Amino acid sequence: MTKLFIIGITGYVGGDTVYAFTQANPEWEITALVRCIDKGAVVAKEYPAIKLVYGDLDNSDLLANESSKVDIVLQLANADHIGSIQAILAGLQRSHTRDAPGYFIHMSGAASLFPASILRDPSQLGTLPADTHIYDDWDGRVDLYKFTPPNAYHKRADLAVTHAEQHVNGAVRCAIVSPPAIYGTGRGPCHRHSMIGPCRARVILTEGAGCLLGDGSNIWNVVHVSDVSVLLALLVEAAIQGGGKADWGHDAYYLCEAGEMTQRELVEPMAKEAARMGLIASPELKAITRERANEIMSFADVLMGSTSRGRSIRARERLGWVPKGRSWAEELPDLLEAVAREMGLWKGGV
Template identity: 35%
Template sequence: MSPRIFITGVTGYIGGHQLGPLLTAHPEYKVAALVRNEAQAKAVKAAYPAVETVLGDLDNDQVLRSEAGKADVVLNLASADHIAGAVSLIKGIAGSQKNTKLIHISGTGILGDTSTGAGNKSEKVYRDMSSTDIGEILSFDLTHIHRDVEEAVIAAAKENGVTAAIISPPMIHGVGAGPVKKRSIQVPILIENILKRGKGFQVLEGNNIWNSVHIDDLASAITLLTEEALKGTESKAAWLPEGYYFTESNEFRWGDISEAVAKIAHDKGLIATADVEKLSPEEATAIHPWGTILWGTNSRGSAERLRALGWKTSGKSIADSLPAMVAFEAAAEEGQRQELTFADK
């Protein structure tokens, strides 16, 4: 019997993009996708006719439990910040008495580090095969974004005897290929505001470091973990509490991104100068409520677990993606821009 995969978030950036690579690699999979309304269902079916759409959202406990109970793998890609939805999925799996596995999306914003000051480089790099490093992450206080949901996922999975993993991507780049949302968070919001201001900006010295991953490479990582989830006892994957996976391919300095965006936008005649201003954390926050978190922190992790399973990245860097991302933002019609939050990837 063909495996059944239940996916949340297919109208978002990550989940929507995931459909293509997953179905290309495994056309035999039966995929069911959560959508909020008929309009979204129509958009998903137009792009992927074989996908079964299920009406509901992350607050529909009964729908989530029912669909999770039917699935062989549940990909919770809709939100890194919705506790109730994640717990409903886990309880649905537990109630089915199947060996269903959950893969839950988080994000390395949880690592956000300004211990050396906003805009300054931190040397701390977290390794996902280090029990010490993962123990530290799983002991963060609740001021770290996503921490409350990760805590709830781990506790609910343990309490209900459900096998689960957390996948934690860094800054994701590339224009998505999903049926609805095609835009990530950090760099698109940076581009949007550079175009609005007519000038580039960075947080203070802009020396802070993040990891990045292309959306295609994140999709291949999720596909790999899905395959591992279906291998049963032959799988070499780790599951919680050890099953915490970073996905990264390159590191970058945020000041370099601001400079590159300003140059691309200036060369295209979208802004009058390629200059980049140094902003204080307060000024960055005035531009966007998460300004300092998005562009002024460090977040550095090493994806050792996935690479041990054979994951290879394409080599696509943020520099490769920026021209298309700038063009996408420039072409967005006023009033139709997709406003994303950490809870809607």
């Protein structure tokens, strides 16, 4: 029986991933880390067969002990927690060998591909910086290590994972999955929406118009949450096969995207749908300042105005991954209704 330890089950991606796993592979034996009794009760009601352990990412002994009991660990909770990475690797190494390795799958994120100019000068948010680079995880995989800025988000943790095998004597094989702007309603027991979509919706509903930061030319890769779960499942299935066709170790950096959209392309259809639903009076677009955006929602300027561009070639070539989730436009009615309800603006829809 395949044994998994999953960290992040109450989160957006982690919750959707566990739903996908349990639907397709109910025979997998899953242990999940949760931080509190209240959320544990929600998970237990939805998934009574999942074993719950209580703690957080700073409980290194707990993480190491639980990791030592399983074949595969997925860290879907925090892209930057070095201590948890080290504890997981130590636990897997304790109970595995080069001939019978354990597997570690870590989720990074789109901020690792931000242009250096944005990190230096936030006033460029909302525009397409001149130093924008389109990364890929195949021929250009070296760029992900050498040419991302030294202070890039997630870089230290990414390197701790992809370079781990030289420190664990081959007893652990590692991979990173790095999604971009994730959208869509998740199927997990707790958090069912990302930050990207609700942020834009909250700004639009607060201001009563489609709001653009800068000229709206900045670009994000996008992917539906269900497609991220499919990629994670394909990697787990490869691990079960002793590695399968997947790459592990230094080359095992899997970008995860289904195309890209400018800020304007994200906002325009959202404003039109909000107007159609009667949530705002007009779909017209207007400018918004960084300061005003951040008054509405913390870090809204970064969520709206950043640029992160890449091509996920490795998942397609090695695993046959094909994104099939609903489009951004198809998800907008559900997203806008959910945010409107949270804001107390929902009066029934069309």
